[in-house]
Amino acid sequence: MNGPSRTFTPGGPLRGTIAVPGDKSISHRALMLGASALGETRISGLLESDDVRATAAALRAMGVAIERDGADWVVQGLGTGGLMSPRAPLDMGNSGTSARLLSGLVASQDIAVTLTGDASLSRRPMGRVIEPLSRMGAEFRSRDGCLPMTVTGAKRAIPIAYRLPVASAQVKSAVLLAALNTAGTTTVIESETTRDHTERMLQAFGAKLESGAEDGAKVIRLKGESGLRGQNVMVPGDPSSAAFFIVAALLVEGSDLTIRNVGMNPSRAGLLAILREMGGAIEIAAEREAGGEPVADLRVRQSTLAGLDIDPALAPSMIDEFPILFVAAALAEGTTRTTGLGELRVKESDRLAAMAAALGTIGAQVEEHSDGLTIHGTGGAPLAGGGPVPTRLDHRIAMSMAVAGLASTRGVTIDDASPIGTSFPTFIDTLERTRA
Structure with a gap:
């Protein structure tokens, strides 16, 4: 309506x-990395929009404590691999970022999550994240590659080397988030540079991540299971x-x-x-x-x-x-x-x-x-x-x-x-x- x-x-x-x-992109990522870190993450300047609230609600449903403290938002992290299966489907509203990045976060954890969205989001293709995350061991059930979609994370995810077929920061970020709870080194190669908020924030949270130019492409390598630490984030x-x-x-x-x-x-x-x-x-x-x-x-x-x-x-x-x-x-x-x-x-x-x-x-x-x-x-x-x-x-x-x-x-x-x-x-x- x-x-x-x-x-x-x-x-x-x-x-x-x-x-x-x-910033909407940074707000989503701050919540997700805060949830994946050990200890407290305090976020100032978080975008309080419908999209970001959808991410926060989804993380709460998976066991993460997220509360507002004055003008700040405080996330009590569960560590990598600490999320729990929610009791009901998670409504992503209109947020493609929530749907794609949370798919990555869940893909390497031994839980099952069903993602839903509004009429607009339910027409947007999820195949671009399904393909690499399936290679890492996650299983997907969806309606023609769109929402509603059930993600069953891998019990022991597999590190991959993945060249992005299209320039997409969301796909890159989904793979890197899955890599956090994956033993070994996951590599993402992008021929066209996309926004790098995920890489910057992962390094700030203590991830073992390296990036640089190789053969005309940007190559990002993340060593999984290295642990993140809660941070103060200014958006x-x-x-x-x-x-x-x-x-x-x-x-x-x-x-x-x-x-x-x-x-x-x-x-x-x-x-x-x-x-x-x-x-x-x-x-x-x-x-x-x-x-x-x-x-x-x-x-x-x-x-x-x-x-x-x-x-x-x-x-x-x-x-x-x-x-x-x-x-x-x-x-x-x-x-x-x-x-x-x-x-x-x-x-x-x-x-x-x-x-x-x-x-x-x-x-x-x-x-x-x-x-x-x-x-x-x-x-x-x-x-x-x-x-x-x-x-x-x-x-x-x-x-x-x-x-x-x-x-x-x-x-x-x-x-x-x-x-x-x-x-x-x-x-x-x-x-x-x-x-x-």
């Missing part, structure tokens, strides 16, 4: 200083959430917005590089480190953007940001072309089809291809607007079209605003505050 529709209308500029919620602001406000400030006349404490991990920095190349006025200040991750403050001012041909090699470093980049391209001068984006067809929705249809509905000129979009920009003129635009239960489609509404003539109506809560529960409040 759809939630409430909502219309986002043009108005004043975006001004002031904001902070975006904690930086999510760059994927910041992206919506960055693009909004670039597009809305008179905007001058500062976004504090944004994660600047190089494996997530593709969008910033592209927007600056398009002519976006984005200043990076107060660069520092928090919890093993680089962070900075960003000052963004309204700018005239120019279309680009986007290098497909940048796709893994900005895979979640393409929907909002498409909005920026729709108002740029000239044409923006993207290729190599087949992965977007198996996200929370088919994001290529969804964004092509959504932008077309509100007056943008868009051509859809098998692996990308070609967008002919307005040269800065506002889009017509309209709707209701189908969000397809996809939080990034919903927020991208909200931003498009700010740069339109008569506003943009989305059919369902509720998916926004999966990653950015305070999005609408923050947006209204910047325009007050």
Whole structure:
């Protein structure tokens, strides 16, 4: 059942200083590694979204004590191999990260877990984690490689060497999490570098992990059964959430917005590089480190953007940001072309089809291809607007079209605003505050 529709209308500029919620990818991993460590893990800045709450609830159902202590979250770890079979299926909601990474965590433990999800998640393919985890000894029962899915962990998992067939941080992370409770050394090889939050955090928790370049690929080796120790984790602001406000400030006349404490991990920095190349006025200040991750403050001012041909090699470093980049391209001068984006067809929705249809509905000129979009920009003129635009239960489609509404003539109506809560529960409040 759809939630409430909502219309986002043009108005004043975006001004002031904001902070975006904690990084979703890092929040998931902090909970899972905290559960797998011995001792207490204290997490500050955890993203309190539907997706992350699904991970926390699943870990609690497997015996992990997780409590809020003031602004922090505290996890009492059970050590590697310490999870227990839950009494009921675990609901992953809309979270592909929860489903795939927890499959890895369970795969090398002598327990059985059934994972379920909402209608959107139940259409997303799990075969990409089933294949390597089955090689490690786990057993899977699923509906055509989708949820609901039962994972039966291996009593004694087998270390493997696995070359990723597609650039996927989730698949890489699932294999590395399974390796924690697997005797011997597990190796993951990726031809295209993906976000490295898992490797950074594993090392911070004390895992015996090494990574480096070999024969043009990144090779990661993890020695299992070495034990993790509880840590204090500081979660930086999510760059994927910041992206919506960055693009909004670039597009809305008179905007001058500062976004504090944004994660600047190089494996997530593709969008910033592209927007600056398009002519976006984005200043990076107060660069520092928090919890093993680089962070900075960003000052963004309204700018005239120019279309680009986007290098497909940048796709893994900005895979979640393409929907909002498409909005920026729709108002740029000239044409923006993207290729190599087949992965977007198996996200929370088919994001290529969804964004092509959504932008077309509100007056943008868009051509859809098998692996990308070609967008002919307005040269800065506002889009017509309209709707209701189908969000397809996809939080990034919903927020991208909200931003498009700010740069339109008569506003943009989305059919369902509720998916926004999966990653950015305070999005609408923050947006209204910047325009007050």
